[in-house]
Amino acid sequence: MPTRPSGALSGRRVLELADEKGAYCGKLLADLGADVIKLEPPGGDPSRRTPPTIQAGSGREESLSFLYLNTSKRGVTLDLQRSEGRELFEKLASSADLVIEALAPGTLESLGLGYESLRQANARLVLTSISGFGQTGPHRAFRSSDLVASALGGSMAVTGDETDPPVRLAGSQAHVAAATVAAASSLIALLSSSVRGEGQHVDISVQEVVASVSHICGVGKWLDDGIVPKRQGTGLFASVPSGAYPCRDGSIYLMVNRPLHWKALAQWVHEATGNQEILDPMFEGPSSNRLPYREFLDLFISDLMSRLSVEEAYRDGQSRHIAVTPVHSAAAVAADPHLESRGFFEEVDHPMVGRLTYPGAPYRHSKTPWRIYRCAPSLGQHNREIFCDELGLSEAAVQELQAGGVI
Amino acid sequence: MPGGDGSSGEPAQALAGLRVVEFSAAMAGPWIGRFLAWCGAEVIRVESRSRPDVVRLYVPPWNPDLGIQPRLSPWFTDWNAGKHFVTLDLRQPLAVDLAKRLVARSDIVIENYSAGVMGKLGLGYEELQQVNPGLVMLSSSGFGDTGPCRRYVTWGPNIEALSGMSRLSGFPSRECTLTQYAYPDAISALHGLVAVLAALDYRHRGGGGQYINLSQYEATVAGFGHVMMEYLALKQEPEKMGNRSRRAAPHGCYPCRGEDRWCAISVATDSEWESFCSVLGRPEWRGEPRFASLAARLEHAEVLDAEIATRTLMRTDYELMTALQEAGIAAGVVQTAEDLARHDAHLAARGFFEQIEHMAKGVVTATGIPLGLSGTPGCSGRAGAGEGQDNDSVFGSLLGMTPEEVERAVAAGAIEPADEP
Incomplete structure (x- = not known):
């Protein structure tokens, strides 16, 4: 990424072991210049198949949401069920600043890759876990989804019309908000780690993030006026008109x-x-x-x-x-002259689908401009670059791992 | 629990030692400072009586006869917990000079006045970076500080409509669907927090300060850019999904026993579907060709949802959630604010809600800050206080003004008098 001004997070290395819950977290950091390596199982992240898709030549399809949520990242495949895969993960983590993961709580520990083991090799490492309900508490093993987190977090009860069932927002906003909080919290932990030389485990609960982003209708208001907020159509309860x-x-x-x-x-x-x-x-x-x-x-x-x-x-x-x-409407947003004059939308080339328009920067840094560094990686696109050129594995060793289904 | 100024001598909070000056109003700006203060940063909020924060204009609905109560708004006191409060009449050169002296001793400025106002006051980034070259400054406004609409007036729900979010969300029968919680204020504040922290990281690694501009409109669109891609790439309006999913069925919000009680349920796989039929007491659905695969369940989603509702109506919400979770199915009660605080044993066990000290009410319950910093836990500190509450300590101790200097600035009207405690 030479020649152009560096990003705010250039030089930071991040491993992302995340599904759709966490992909936006990695994107936020990658578009700010961090070297985010997305780790996928050899079969690929299931979100590669999330509809709607776009034709990518020779009968293949690319998921549009995957393309958006994984910009600026590099991608490798790695099977953590295999000991060789776990060894590679440990090697990568030993030189990383941050690991983002969204597996079920306890999964990393059961693989011998929990925070306590990872910090042995890298005391400054920050491990950020994103899960439905957090790493502790009686519901830690509960199953979650964007919908379920929106319900239990309190946002659905106050969205939509009073005569309809409660409803969630478009675009899995419980997961997006949790991923954004995860990015912020990871950066706070990184700053703290830079000062103290000690990383930490960041525990993000999607339910808590939902409760937090919807807290205008939360416990503070209810305890104040004694009215439990409900759905109320399009008018906001406190503002007339x-x-x-x-x-x-x-x-x-x-x-x-x-x-x-x-x-x-x-x-x-x-x-x-x-x-x-x-x-x-x-x-x-x-x-x-x-x-x-x-x-x-x-x-x-x-x-x-x-x-x-x-x-x-x-x-x-x-x-x-x-x-x-x-x-x-979406069409009106895409055609808004204000956004046009600010150059909000970005054009990005993709080797298989060609040039597409993407929503652009959520914020503009004067010295370290936000940008999309590269399109979303294809499956295992950077295996050779990362395993051979950067970890120093031999060509033969990589081929063996590939043949054995590890990568 | 709270790290505070640990007696070990080592600061236990992640951002201890950072100083922030805030020129802000409502939520989109102040909520950023709320998070920073929770992590131990010293946040100084500058207010002007000539242009009060809209949240200070609060009239308690439980007794409107009290009139405007600037220190009672549950939002004001929450969004500004842990901060220090000073009052300056920024129309006066001396006040602007004092504000600059605060900025000179700080790391971060956060402002969400209307675009252009800080510049007019003589407090734009150009001026401020002259007194503090390492400054990280964030300006947040509805449309950002360039473009034809930059001076337009917006509140959170306006951005919800403008960004496309309200048209894309909800049931197909509704033109638009809005939250009661001004979601764009929250999601753009969180993006602002990320932007400021990234700039701090850059500065910490030797890169120097910089200016950041955030358009709440753009930050909100970025947060559902994956939905916008469908229009941008295929030129078709994304389908309104309501509570449905393209990859799971049943996937919705089902009525339970009682008034306005609901349980959200996501069934992703065929084996989950089989368990679901058992929990609902409808084992015969397993053999139904209409429901035999995800594709079939999606095709017959309407009838499937109606059938499920007849069963869920006979159950109570929490009992149904527990039964489904025990069978490995994602399910959750549609909780209200009261449910969150009173009935959610999980949140209670995690200590999510915080009890914070409130100058008028004693102790109040606050929604937690969900940063999950297990190694450097934060705390909220005192709930948002009265205007100018910390004038003496900030102008005296921090700026080193003598009592006489402060008095002269008060007499000149540059420092506005504090609220009676």
Whole structure:
């Protein structure tokens, strides 16, 4: 990765033994410049087959989510059920800064590769484990999934419409949030390890991460007002008005959180629809003043929005400093001129599927720009590079491992 | 439990020794500092009475007659736990100068004012890096600090709609589906935390400071980029999956006995399906061709879900979860906030919730910080406090101002008076 400015994490080496729960963690670190080596069983990570897929020539298909979640990584295959595979893993871990794993709790220990054994060879190593419920506690062996973690973590109870069943967010957000927390916590442990010379075991529970990211509706609010938060459609419980309102050609989302914004909205409704009642000073001030009149005020606002196109509502509302945004489809996000002007989307070449457009940087570092260093690795793509060139195994030894099904 | 300033002399907390200055409001900015403070960083929050944090405008719903209660918001006190509070009227040159002196003695600045505001105040990165070349500064805003919409006003739920998340989530019968917890505030704060820590790691290894800009819109899209890929590569809107999965069936949320009680269930393999039929008391489903394989169960998902619901309605949620888990099937009660705090023995055993000291309420329960740092456990410290609560210690001890200097700055209105404790 020479010639271009280095990434913030250039020089850090990470081993990723993760499934879909943890792949985003490795991607976050890899796109920041860390050398992330994805370890897969010889048959490949099952997420390589996650639909939808795209044709990759000669009848092969590549999973689009796999392509996205594994950018900038190198890939090797390794069978941890075999002693030769475990030896290679130990060798790699002895020179790594961080190992990310998402196996069932206790699996690494049972293979003799738990934190206590790995630290013997590398005291500075950080081991980050991502699991449904964490490494300790009565539910540590419970089976999990993105859906189950969303349920037990408390986010589903407060998502969607009150007349529907509870529902989760698109794109396995319980796993994405857990992977993001895992990346942050790994970096904290690495900083601490740099100072103290001692790594640690980071224990990420997806359930706890869900409880944390949904805590606006959590125990603090409930103990404060005595109301157990439930699903409530599109309007937020504490902000009046707030919600999705239909326009002529789609919907916008509107939210009022400051007294000043209410005045601006009331004025807009008045000017555009002739409504006088909305200017009544009894509606001014904090949201709590408007809470008893929520549905009533929604009628006035709906009257305004139904006269406008999404584009008109968006531009007019924002010119009045009111938080109005379109309810975008994926196509609208892809075509958003704002994202276009910031160059958000990235083009990445893939040897089998050609050039694809990817969502880009979640943050922009001035000195060490985020970037996609390479497309997701094919299965075992870097076996030779890593086992021969870097670990010093002979060509013959690698061929033997391959023939024996170890790699 | 809490590491604090261990008596061993060695700091037990991972980020002890780091100092952070925060110019922030609501959640997307403050939540980053919350995590850093939990790990032992010293976080100084600068507030201005001329532009109060929206969360300070809290009116307790249990007694609206109390009016605005800046120190009672359960969100404010949580998002700002463990921080130090100073008040500066940043419209005054002397206040800006004091803010710069704080930044000069710090490692990190986090701000989420509207894009461009810090620059107008004379506190943009250009100015701040002159007083502190090693500074790591993060600016977070809805749209980022460039582009035609950079000055637009947004809150978390706006970003949920804008990013496509609310259209892509939920049941196909709904145009859009939103969380009650402003998910983009959380997920963009977590991305901001990663960005700051990566920059610190770079600095620690000799690379120097830098500026980071974060658009909450972009961070949220990045978090479901794998769903966006379907549109970007195939030019088709991703199907709304609701609670369904393409790789598991049954996969959903099923009603249980009682009002609004539900259990989420994921059955991934055929052998799990066989066990599932037993737990539900429907062994005859095993022989049903309609349900015999994943492909068949996916094809008949509608009828399958309806059949399952008739069985789950006869069970209580926790009993059903336990029975399914004992059979090796992923299942979980749809827990409310009350369930999490009162009925989840697992979270209790892990000590997930924290009891934290609150200046007005005594002790309050806080949702845990899920960093899982087993070697350097963190702690929340004092719940978010009153405006200017730490003016004396920060301006006196940290900046070394004499009491007379502080008084003059107060008299000039640059330092705003603290809340009565």
